[in-house]
Each structure stands twice: as C-alpha cells, then as structure tokens.
Amino acid sequence: MTRLSVEMLAADPVEPITSAGHAQLGIAVLAGIAVIVLLITKFKMHAFLALTIGSLALGAFAGAPLDKVITSFSTGLGSTVAGVGVLIALGAILGKLLADSGGADQIVDTILAKASPRSMPWAMVLIASVIGLPLFFEVGIVLLIPVVLMVAKRGNYSLMRIGVPALAGLSVMHALIPPHPGPLVAVDAVKANLGLTLALGVLVAIPTVIIAGPLFSKVAARWVDVQAPERMLPARPSEDLKNRPGFGATLATILLPVVLMLSKALVDIIIDDPSHTVQRVFDVIGSPLIALLAAVIVGMFTLGRPAGFTKDRLSTTVEKGLMPIAGILLIVGAGGGFKQTLIDSGVGQMILDISKDWSIPALLLAWLIAVAIRLATGSATVATISAAGLVAPLAADMSITHTALLVLAIGAGSVFFSHVNDAGFWLVKEYFGLSVGQTLKTWSVMETIISVVGGGLVLLLSLII
Template sequence: MTSLSVPALTAAAGTGPITSAGTAQLGIAVLAAVALIVLLITRLSLHAFLALTIGSLALGVLAGAPLARTITSFTAGLGTTVAGVGVLIALGAILGKLLTDSGGADEIVDTVLARAEGRAMPWAMVLIASVIGLPLFFEVGIVLLIPVVLLVAQRGNHSLMRIGIPALAGLSVMHGLIPPHPGPLVAVDALHANLGVTLALGVVVAIPTVIIAGPLFSRYAARWVDIPAPEDMIARARPSAEPEHRPRFGATVFTVLLPVALMLLNALVDIVVDDPADPVQRVTDVIGSPLIALLAAVLVGMFTLGRAAGFTRTRLSATVEKSLAPIAGILLIVGAGGGFKQTLVDVGVGQMILDLSKNWAVPTLLLAWLIAVAIRLATGSATVATISAAGLVAPLAADMSTTGTALLVLSVGAGSLFFSHVNDAGFWLVKEYFGMTVGQTVKTWSVMETVISVVGLGCVLLLSLVL
C-alpha cells in the first residue's frame, strides 16, 4: 500500500516542528487531550468525529503550538488518511452489501450448518463468522449473524453462549487483525507496513487466536452464563426479502476470498522474486494492491452475486448506493483519527516516545500493545485505539524490517480489542441482541475480547522470535 513516511506527512502538512515544548509539557498535553476525548465520548455522548477533532485542537494548544498550524496538521492528517483508506472502506462496504442482499451470506451459512452437527456446531459458527467477517464491518456482521446464532441455539437446543461466542470471536478477530478492515488498514498506512505481509501474518495470528477465544473459551462462557436464546429477538430475526435466486456457494466463497488471494499472491511474489523490474512482480504489484483487489472483487461480485440473484442493473445500482450511506460516520471517525495522529506527530509526541523508549526495557511490540490497550480502555473504540496507537509508535517502526513492521501493526490491532466495556458501542449491541445483563455481558463478551487481545499478542511475540 502506498503511504507517506512521517517526515513526508509533516511536509505534506506544510509544517516543520510546530512547537518547542519540552517532554513534560508534551506528556501533559497528550494525557489531557486523551482525557478530553474520553470525557466527550463517554460522559457527554459526543460523536467520536467531533471528540477527536476537539481533542486534536486541544492537544496543539496545550503543547504550545499555534492554533493555525494545529489546524493545518489536523486537516492534512485527515486528508491523507481518507485518501489512503477511504476508497478501500467504500469498496468493502459495497462488497458486503452485495453479499448480504444477494443471499450469498445466507448461502454460506446454510451450507456450512448443513454439514455441522452437535459438537462441531461451535466450530462451524466460528468458520462462518470468519468468512463472513472478511468483507463486512463488525456491526454489520453482528446484525447479519445474530439471527442465525439465535435460531441455531434454539432449534439445536444449544447453549446460547456456546454458539454465540465463536461467532463473535470470528467477527472480532477479523475486525482487529485482518485488512481490509479500517483499523488494520490505517495502522498499515501509519506504520508504512507491507499490506500483503501484514495480511499473511495476520491470518497466521488469527487462526489460533480465534480457536482459543471462540470454540474453546465458549465452553467456560456457557457455564458462567447459561441463558436461552431470547424469544423476542428470535421473533424479530431479520425478515429478509428473498432474492429470486441465491448465488452458488462456490461462487460466493470465491468472490469473498478474491481480494485476500490477490493481496497474498502479491506478498508471495514480492518475497520470492524480489525484483521490482521483473514483469511478473510488476503485474502482481498492480493486481495485488488493495484498491485493485477490492475493486476486482466488487466487479466480479456484481455478476457472481448480484446477477446470479436476479438483480437488474437498476437493483445493482441501488444496492451500491445504499451501501455507501452507512459508512459516512466510519469514514469521518477514521479521518479524524488520522488527523489526531498527525497532530501527535507534528507536535513531537512520536519523537518523544522514540527518545524515551531508548531507555525502556519494554520490547517495542509489547509497548505498542500497551499503548493500544490504554486508549481502548479509555475511549471504547477499537478503531480509535488502533489509529491513535499507530500514530504514537510510528517512529519506532522506522528501522524495523518488513516483517517487524507487520508484527507491530498486529500488536497494535491486538491491543485495540482489549476488554470491551460500557464505553464501547459493541458492548451494548451484544448485550441487547443476546438479552443479557451488564454483568453477564462482562463475563462473556468482555472477557472474550480480552482473551483475543492477550492471545493475539502472544502469537505476535512468538512470531517475532522465529521470523
């Protein structure tokens, strides 16, 4: 993925160092800005876009930077971030909408569940969620899968947590660790990581993580919270308007996995060939870029999903249009997070952390994870935690290898998932869909998120020892 270095970003903002504040003042400014963002989001229920904007301006002022230069840094960071990932988020939303409206998602669900029985059901649910979760945002995946979870639990007389936790784990791991989800994409851009290598290592980390946090942890979650599927939610299970035909299972899976396969192919060729002048590598560099890979999947999906479901050209156009409106808020939050990150960089916080870390005994990967954990606990947003933490640790990636930088992205992503609680919208979404109390949601969902975060970090640290 083409991205700008930290110096390039600063130049793009039209600024040099915008403050001469010392370490103490910068530290206080960062803590105050983060505290302000937390207060605005959690106490005043202000939209994260506005909170991040106000927090960025406050950061610059408290660090002693001129307000005009702070505004320039924020807007430059916002623009760079949206330019880097905005189109990818839009393409992912279109693919997800095609998958949902065509019945392709239902086809995957029905096919996998038809082959799973008894003890295999939790494993089937984590597989479904992981595949469905590749092109879908977390909230969309929950809305899509929860009716399936409730019906499977009811009809098969399964514990709700035994079925639900694997599905949630699959969605959450995809959301935090695997591009093209917004958080990992922004971290790849901020840390200048190779997207293909990050994707490949992300899959390696995701597999054991989702197994431990999903089917294995669900055994304990089912004991701690033994509740049936709520009848009112089952009654409200999505009343879908069935398309004329469903796309075939093979074609649906092919479409969903196409962008992932193209990006992995690009990473493999880059490693094996390692010659920018080689014609094969030049071709794979183009088709394996995230923009082209996702665009190809969308175009293919219009035929394998939309046309296969009997969609007319008008219906296809309407589907694309409907997919874009809901992501406006996501784009604004991601963009504002990029603006906050750039403000952190331009006031010198990144360099401050780099200087201080030279005397710390904390490994870089663990430090990145801890910073992401702190921001996640404070703001409740995995995406905000990923974007902010990536901006803070970006200077640490300057001298790292391609593999090391990719692992740094995954470390930040793992930290961003730590212990979802009451300031996270996902917490309330899960609570309401499963009909649980706050305490029950903490025992299941919150603990599951913590397991994902800790196991993910452990896998990253293990890979750092062998790669």
Template sequence: MTTLPLAQLAADAPPALPHTGSQGQLLLAALLGIGVIVLLITRLKLHPFLALTLGSMVLAAVAGAPFDKLTSSFATGFGATVTSVGLLIGLGAMLGKLLADSGGANVIADTVLARSGGRKLPWAMALIAAVLGLPLFFEVGVVLLIPIVLLVARRGNIPVLRVGIPALAGLSVLHGLIPPHPGPLVAVDALHADLGVTLALGLLVAVPTLIVAGPLFARLAERWVGHLDIPERTLPVEAERPERAPSFGAVLGTILLPVVLMLLKALVDVVVDDPKDAVQRAFDFVGSPTVALLIAVLVAMVTLGRGAGFTKARISATVERSLAPIAGIVFIVGAGGGFKQTLVDAGVGNAVSSWADKLHLPVLLLGWLIAVLIRLATGSATVATITAAGIVAPLAAGMSSSHTALLVLAVGSGSLFFSHVNDAGFWLVKEYFGMSVGQTVKSWSVMETVISVTAILIILPLSLVL
C-alpha cells in the same frame, strides 16, 4: 516496502507545528489530548469525529503551537487518511452489501451448517464468521450472522453461547487484525507497513487466536453464564431472503478474491524481487488494495448480484445504498488520521520513543499497552488503533517489513481488550442474546480479552523468529 502513497507524503512532509516544548510538555499534551477525547466520548456522548477534532486542537495548543496553526496538521492528516483509506472502506462496504442483499451470507451459513452437527457446530460457526468477517464490518456481520446463530441453537437444542461465542470471536478477530477493516488499514497506513505482509501474518495470528477465543472459550463461557432463553425478536425473518441465491462456490470465491490477490502480490514481491519485472509489476497492480477490492466488487456484481437474479438497476441501487451507512466511519477514521498527524508533527512520537527507550519496553508490547488503555477509556477499537498507531509510528522507523506488520497486529490486538459498557458492540451483543450486563461481561467482554491477550502472546514470539 509498499505503502499508501498520499499518507506517506503527509507523514514525510515537514512538521506543520513548531514543537520546541520539552519532552514532558509533549507527553502532557498527548495525555490531555487523549483525555479530552475520552471525556467527550464517554461522558458527554459527543460523536467521535468531533471528539477527535477537539482533542487534536487541545494537543496542539498544549504542545505550544501558534493558534493559527492549530488545525493545519489535523487537516493534512484527515485528507491523507480519507484519500488512502476511504476508498477501501467504500469498496469494502459495496462488497459487503452485495453479499448481504444477494443472500450470499446465508448461502455460506447454510452450506457449512448442513455439513456440520453436534460437536462440529462451534467450529463451523467460527469458520462461517471468519469467512463472512473478511468483507463485512463488525456491526454488519453481527446483524447478519447472530440471528442465524440463534436459529441454529434453537433448532439443534444447543446452548446458544456454545455457537454464539465462536461466531462473535470470528467477527471480532477479523475486525481487529485483518485489512480491509478500518482499524488495521489505518494502522498499516500510519506505520507504513506492507499490506500484503500484514495480511499474511494477520491470518497466521488470527487462526490460533480464533480457536482459543472461539470454540475453546465457548465451553467455559457457557458454564459461567448458564442457560439463556433466545429472544424471539432477534430470530431471523426468513421472508427477507431473495428467491434465488448465488452458488456456494461463487460466494466463497468472490469473498476470498481480494485476499488472494493481495497475498499473491506479497508472494511475488518476495520471490521475484525485481521492481522492473513485468510479472511483479502486474501483480503489484492487481494486488494493490484498491484494485483488488475494486475487482472483487465488479466480480460480485455478476456472481452475487446476477447470481441472485438482480436486475442491473437493483445491483446499482444496492451498491448506492452501501455508501450512506459508512459516512460516519469514514469521518471517524479521517479524524483519527488528523489526530495521528497532529501527534507526529507536534513531536509527541519522538518523545514517546525516548520514554520507551528509558523504560526498555519492547515496541510491540508498548503499542499493545497503549491501544489497551485507549480501548478501555473510549470503548472504540478503531479510535484505540488509530491513536496508538500514531503514538508509536516513530518507533517503526527502520523496522523490517515483518516487524512493522507485527506492530500493526499488536496495536490491533490491544484495541480489542475488554469491551465493556462504553462500547456499542457490548450493547449490540447484549440485546441480541438477551443477556444481563453481568452475563455480557462474563461472555463477550472476557472473550474480547482472551482474543487480545492470545494474539499478543503469539505476536511476541513471532517477532523473535521473523
């Protein structure tokens, strides 16, 4: 089973925190640690990085760790997570920035919409969002895609939620379930899942989930919310598009390249199943997440950058500008890894495992429920994924690669449950669509819940046949 090596070493290292406390004390430590994180994020509006750091210290202290060891596990987990996941987030940001600045996102949108109309439009918007959602972070996807959605709704005189909900669903499903988005990547790392298998099963779960939560739910949301007036301030500024744009084929091929490479690696691993075989070793190299994304970025510099008429200097500047906005994401993800490692080293995971055995809860359902509770409390899908994955990590030991991948997806789907007022995405969607809080709850919040519930209802039966 392929894993991210440094994170594996960190997880396999001897515990940095001596944990002699009872299971009750360890579970109390976990609850208090999570409670501190929730309080700091929701009430005191502290940055999640600081909240996760302080929550880790509280957890270690309550678990009985000596004061001189309070930060040792956190530092180990932080370093291992940033090393393994930070590279992927950075490369993904570069690819997304090249896609945005070159006009590639508009090329995809314009091409698909030109061939769709009437009843096909909601399905077209779901497809566009799913394709663009592969390399783009959720917030970037919203900023790029929603103005196009609003413009299409105005030009076609179509209720905005009929095309808006499928677009939001496409972005959200990819954000919660599919690497290389930060949450799924960290869950793959924490649970030692095979990235290729997770990606393949993630796509298998994502497609029907998107259909239910996108075009199908859009009709219901449209009736619940009623007519919306499209805010003028959110319509796109056409002048911002570059004079020249890359071709549709070049854009689509570049976006899908890393996904294809990782899926091919997983397929060759299954078919050949010989680590010494030259073909398998070659695909193991090019299909590893870091190399696959690196190849895609290098290709994008030509197909997207040069395809849009950018000079070498402008391509370099675009890549450079992509890194600054993700610094906060990298630190949050790293702190989540530190919190996860503190949970593991303190023995909380083993205590949860024992508790789950007594309740006879399926591991997949337990991971989903934990992620749901943390999502409701903190509003952050990434924090929910990271924390839940750390808690259930010991339960993944001995699981098959397919079941470990399904556990990653169960945690990811739980992290999307019912976005509300403590989630930045809630307010982003509210402002773009010009909705009231109540209208946003009826549309966006319920849509997120539909995604979460539909995904776990697909994942649980899959676990019985794989």
C-alpha cells in the same frame, strides 16, 4: 512490497508542530484522550465531533499553533478516508450485493448447517484467519461483517461470541504474519529472514488466536451481551428473487480479493524486482482498491444475474449500500485525524527518546517500545516502523532465529490496547453497534491479549531455540 524501508512508510513530519517538553506532551496526550472519552460518555456527543474537539484540545495543551493543529487533523482525516474510506465503501457495496442477492444467506445457511453451536466460534476464527492472511485489517472487516452479523442473528448467538473470534483472526494475521505491511517493514529494517519469520509467526499465531478468539469470546460475551445491531444487519433478500446464487459462486466472489492480494504478495516475494513487468501488473491488480473493485464488478454478474437483478436494481443496490456508512466514514476519518495530530505533535519521538535509556533484553525492549508508541499514537504501523528502526542495530549481533523473533516481538507490541486514538477502534465500535465502554471491554482487551500472549510466546521461544 518486500523492499520497504522505514523511511518510505514513516508518515511522521521532520519537525513536530510544537516544542513542548516530554512532560507537557504526556499531559497533552492524557488530556486529549480524556476530553474525547468525557464528551462521548458523559455528554453523549457524536464521536466525530468529540474526536475533532479532542484533537484541538490536544494541540492546545501541547502548546501547538492552532493552524498547525487544524492542518494535522485535516491531513490525518483526509488520508484515512482516502485509504480506508474507499475500501469501506467498496466493501459496503459488495456486502449489499451479497445480502440482496441471497448470497450472504447461502453462505450463512451453509456455515450454520456444517458447524455446531459449540464449534461456531472456531469456524469463525478459521474463516477470518484464512481471509485475513493477505488482506489489510480494514478490508477483512468489510468482507466479514455481513457474514458475522448474519450468523449471530440467524443462529441467535451473542455478537461477541461470533465477532471476537473473527476480529482476533484478522488482527493476529495483521500483526504477526508476512506479507502484511507491518511485519514486512520490520523484516526489512532488522534484516530478518522472511521465510523463517513467516514460519515462526505461524507458530506464535496459532495459540495466540485460539486464546484471544474462541476462548476470550466466552468471557467477552458475558461482559457485553449484545445482539447484532439492526441498523448494520443486511436485510433479507426480497421474495421476488428468481434464484439465489450458488454457494461456490458466492464464495469465489468473496475470496477474489483474497486471491488477488495473496498473489501480489507471493509475486513480490518470488520476483522482488519492482521494475519487472509481472510484478508491476500484480502490484496493480493486487492492491486493495483494485482487488475489492474487481470483486464488486464480478459480484454484479455472479450474484446479481442469478438473482435476476436488472440494471436499475443493481444501481439501487449500490446506492443503498453506501447510505449507512456515511457516519462510519466520518468517525473513522476523525480517528485518523486525532492519530495524526498525536504523531505531528512529536509523541512518537518522545517515546523513542525515553526508551533509549532502557537497559533490558532486546526482545522485551522491542515489545515495550512498540507498546508505548501504539498507546500514544494509536497506529500499529507507526509503532512497528518506529520500534523496528530503533532496535535494528541490536539485530546485528543476533542469530537468524532471534532476528526473526525480534520482528514478531515488535509486531505483537504494535497491537497493544487499541483505544480512542485508533481508527480501528471506531470501525469496530460502529460496525458492531457498541458503546465506547463496551468496545474497550471487548475489542481493546482482545487486542491486549493478542499482544501479551504473542509477546510472551516470542520470549518463551527465544529461551528454547
């Protein structure tokens, strides 16, 4: 997926569903977000219902026809569940296999034995960064959640002390490092050198993930001192197990999707010919759905067989793995619906129109545009695509190094302050059992630190090289 164009990934409609001016749209955005926050915090309404009502309120304040608002919300909900929902479901099944077979215990026991309490956050950020290199953020979360929750519970750590470094590792990879789709589409849009962008991205990512992960987790744990939620915590395997799967087999099963997706990315870069048979094969086996599905199927043998699982026991495990995620799927889907309503209302285009008159340095302009679109639409991908398309002409007069830095500035801006219009916000909230306020204090602040530190390092590098 190297030859991606802005037009191919942009999901925005040609015509917005409302003709409201910039001022009215701005008020509508604030009103929609306020309704969601008020319903959840003041009236204790379920997040799915609050997001649905908030989307309708946004459309009403923007003056959009109600039928078009409903269509936008339904489209966003459907596309989010179709994309992320299947990955969450497969991840939940794999997580249940890991837990019931004793494989997760094997991983957790090994980590706890090898890492001291002081080094545990550093171990988690390293694991998340390695796993997150080729994976979409959502895939990384569903793979890491069982390990994060069990390490926090078994080691009696604050969930934030363990969870924030893991989230930081995944998010930094997602924002700054190709072959993630955001950085790749920005590389293509501004005609940057992929290898140089990757090298500079790693240079920026290392200090960024240290600050936003292990260091910030100390503060986050003081602000929000919570333990792993019991409802999401994998149950200990039953005592009737014949054996636990080995550490090597368990680790290989977890890393299988990572290897498949990384292989796809490398083949795409090396061959770069969509019609080539090898690339077409890897495009299939390295897709998130197939990669996770393969891990689930392999896990039935590498995890279930050593534990002595019968066919009936495997079927029961899959069924129980899916049961707890129904609410999460609806909430994440509704978050996607709210995001799509924002986009279809023309909020992203409003930001682009306003930013055309900003007279500031190109790298800072790229970061600010990405920040503004991220805040308004909740989508890091939309922010990256839109910002890259707008600043692409500026790259014509840049050196090869500064063009690569332009990509990183866009990526850093695209993750700024995730809040209620981001499906990822609800994913983190539900998995970690947090309130809206707690999620804002931890996840949202962590994302902002990644954006500001990453953007600052990019500007600093531009003065040096």
